[in-house]
Amino acid sequence: MKKIIDLHCDTISFIAENWGSLRTNSAHFDLVRAGQTGICLQFFALFTPPDDSNAVLRRILKMVQKYHQEMSLNRDLVYPLLEFNDMLTAENQDKIGCLLHLEGAEALGHDVELLQVLYLLGLRSIGLTWNYRNMMADGVSEGNADGGLSSKGRQLLDEMSRLGVILDLAHLGERSYYDALEHYNKPLIVSHANAAGLYPHRRNLSDDQLAVLQQNGGIVGVTAVKDFIGEKDGIEGLIDHIVYISDLIGCQHVALGSDFDGADNMVLKGVEEYQNLDKQLGKRGFKPGEIENILWGNAVRILKTIL
Ligand SMILES: [Zn+2]
Numbered sequence: 001m002k003k004i005i006d007l008h009c010d011t012i013s014f015i016a017e018n019w020g021s022l023r024t025n026s027a028h029f030d031l032v033r034a035g036q037t038g039i040c041l042q043f044f045a046l047f048t049p050p051d052d053s054n055a056v057l058r059r060i061l062k063m064v065q066k067y068h069q070e071m072s073l074n075r076d077l078v079y080p081l082l083e084f085n086d087m088l089t090a091e092n093q094d095k096i097g098c099l100l101h102l103e104g105a106e107a108l109g110h111d112v113e114l115l116q117v118l119y120l121l122g123l124r125s126i127g128l129t130w131n132y133r134n135m136m137a138d139g140v141s142e143g144n145a146d147g148g149l150s151s152k153g154r155q156l157l158d159e160m161s162r163l164g165v166i167l168d169l170a171h172l173g174e175r176s177y178y179d180a181l182e183h184y185n186k187p188l189i190v191s192h193a194n195a196a197g198l199y200p201h202r203r204n205l206s207d208d209q210l211a212v213l214q215q216n217g218g219i220v221g222v223t224a225v226k227d228f229i230g231e232k233d234g235i236e237g238l239i240d241h242i243v244y245i246s247d248l249i250g251c252q253h254v255a256l257g258s259d260f261d262g263a264d265n266m267v268l269k270g271v272e273e274y275q276n277l278d279k280q281l282g283k284r285g286f287k288p289g290e291i292e293n294i295l296w297g298n299a300v301r302i303l304k305t306i307l
Contacts, residue, residue: 005299007221008192010262028260041097053109104130125166137176146173187217192257199230214249221257226265
């Protein structure tokens, strides 16, 4: 059976607010459907709209509690991915690995040392910002006012590199994006974005941003959010972006980052629509080895390097 890694969903945040269950629900993603469709690793974002950093930290900690509660309730289906070897352990082979991600570093405030606390709670990936400015960097909504990576931001990157926490540049403003790529010396991810050259949207990456990502050895997770895809509906719209980015920088830099339960208007109804993605990529000219890398192998390369 094919294996799929998805770099971004908001399902933990969504069910924490709606009293839902991770095992089965009527949202975009649940464990039962994900298992059937071939998901072997899912990144789970902790997200709360920017606010005073103490208020944000409190909400994020409650979501961490929800995440761990779901991990223990569904121990027969999932395992938390804390180090790369967890993926190779025999008893985990038929389960879905879960990787805890923080979307926006607001919860840290000024305190880079809080990263170590979150690391102890299982956090293994951080996106520096959501759409706005915080102590670390500036989000895409700052536009021309984007001041780039702050000195705190550089400290945070050094600490992430030291601990083995994945760096995610989704949502960053352009200057912050280039600054982070210049400062950080390991391969990174852009967990959920598409190609601006195919469909212009401030959250999509320009050809130049993609070229710099190629230099870094990083990956971009194409997203199923309709606003970032363009006119075409359904999975073909998503595949158009996979084709475009592959032609530009090579398919070894492409992965999946659906944003399930993070947006209302998606070109996929839910995780079950990943079902035939391998066959559909084959129809578009990708070879079996390339398909395996897009769905799984490229993300594994990053996990192996960082965790
Ligand atoms: Zn997002």
